[in-house]
Amino acid sequence: MARLLSRSLPYVCACLMSASMLLGECVSWPPADGNGTAEKLIVVASLFPLYDMARSVGGNASSVSVLLPPGVEAHTYEPRPSDVEKISKAGVFIYVGAGMEPWAQSLVDGAGNSDLSVLDASTKADLISAEIVPSGVAREGNGAYDPHLWLDFGNDEKIVHAMSDVMSAKDPADSAYFARNADAYINQLKEMDGRYNRTLKNCRIRVFVTGGHSAFAYLARRYNLTGISAYGLSPDSEPTPQTIRYIDNIVKAHGVRYVLFEDTVSPKVADALAEGTGAKTLSFSPGENLPKEEYDNGVTFPDLLEKDLETLKTALECR
Numbered sequence: 001m002a003r004l005l006s007r008s009l010p011y012v013c014a015c016l017m018s019a020s021m022l023l024g025e026c027v028s029w030p031p032a033d034g035n036g037t038a039e040k041l042i043v044v045a046s047l048f049p050l051y052d053m054a055r056s057v058g059g060n061a062s063s064v065s066v067l068l069p070p071g072v073e074a075h076t077y078e079p080r081p082s083d084v085e086k087i088s089k090a091g092v093f094i095y096v097g098a099g100m101e102p103w104a105q106s107l108v109d110g111a112g113n114s115d116l117s118v119l120d121a122s123t124k125a126d127l128i129s130a131e132i133v134p135s136g137v138a139r140e141g142n143g144a145y146d147p148h149l150w151l152d153f154g155n156d157e158k159i160v161h162a163m164s165d166v167m168s169a170k171d172p173a174d175s176a177y178f179a180r181n182a183d184a185y186i187n188q189l190k191e192m193d194g195r196y197n198r199t200l201k202n203c204r205i206r207v208f209v210t211g212g213h214s215a216f217a218y219l220a221r222r223y224n225l226t227g228i229s230a231y232g233l234s235p236d237s238e239p240t241p242q243t244i245r246y247i248d249n250i251v252k253a254h255g256v257r258y259v260l261f262e263d264t265v266s267p268k269v270a271d272a273l274a275e276g277t278g279a280k281t282l283s284f285s286p287g288e289n290l291p292k293e294e295y296d297n298g299v300t301f302p303d304l305l306e307k308d309l310e311t312l313k314t315a316l317e318c319r
């Protein structure tokens with residue numbers, strides 16, 4: 001009955017449109033959001049970029065949460081019993097895949113939720129092999145691919161569409177709403193992609209150096225840049241003196257004036273690299289997590305990408 005009523009609301013609204021417009025109330029009734037069903041679709045995402053995409057697509061028709069607590073390093077995260085509990089109550093679980101969350105399958109198995117739809121985002125992405133990460137230093141990850149696939153707007157577009165599809169299959173009454181939200185988010189990303197292309201077209205150098213981990217190969221591929229990182233695909237072991245010497249030489253050879261660092265990785269390597277060469281340091285985020293205050297301030301994935309573009313513009317000395 002509730003569903004029948006809510007479905008008939010748009011027609012009721014059309015009849016009342018002129019009267020309520022006069023009263024200036026039509027914006028609030030009926031709600032221009034996902035009200036196809038009374039119950040919100042429960043969605044759980046593993047990491048921040050997927051969380052931001054999912055909450056944008058799901059909007060008011062969903063209740064979206066993220067597993068990785070604020071400020072925590074993503075690659076070394078171990079799920080907690082409360083994560084199993086979350087998955088056991090969810091309708092949709094979205095994770096990166098490609099070795100980013102080696103615990104994802106056992107988490108899903110442990111939750112024993114037969115109603116759960118699972119989306120492995122890596123199955124929708126154009127992946128980069130871990131062996132050919134263009135960093136110049138040895139790489140190894142948990143799998144055969146570099147998992148930082150969200151730092152490519154082409155991948156994000158496919159992932160956002162896939163989210164809309166999986167949410168619509170769970171909640172068909174809100175499918176038009178999900179599709180509309182997905183399109184709006186994708187348009188935002190396309191606009192950002194255009195800005196990256198324009199900004200990164202004319203730069204003095206096309207090499208950037210990070211004292212963090214090798215998380216930027218997708219971004220480098222998309223904009224024809226080379227990223228050199230002190231750590232491997234995961235920031236789990238200290239860089240060797242050999243790696244530091246290699247990066248030091250890159251910094252000197254290209255006249256790199258800014259060494260980038262990540263908020264979730266100790267800045268001491270970036271500081272040491274900068275100190276040895278007279279370079280400055282700048283914060284640069286792969287987006288896999290946010291500090292708590294940024295979560296609290298409602299920072300979005302596009303916000304983060306905008307900040308990263310400013311950092312790159314400075315570091316690469318773009319006109």
Ligand SMILES: [Zn+2]
Binds near residue numbers: 233288
């Ligand atoms: Zn990473």
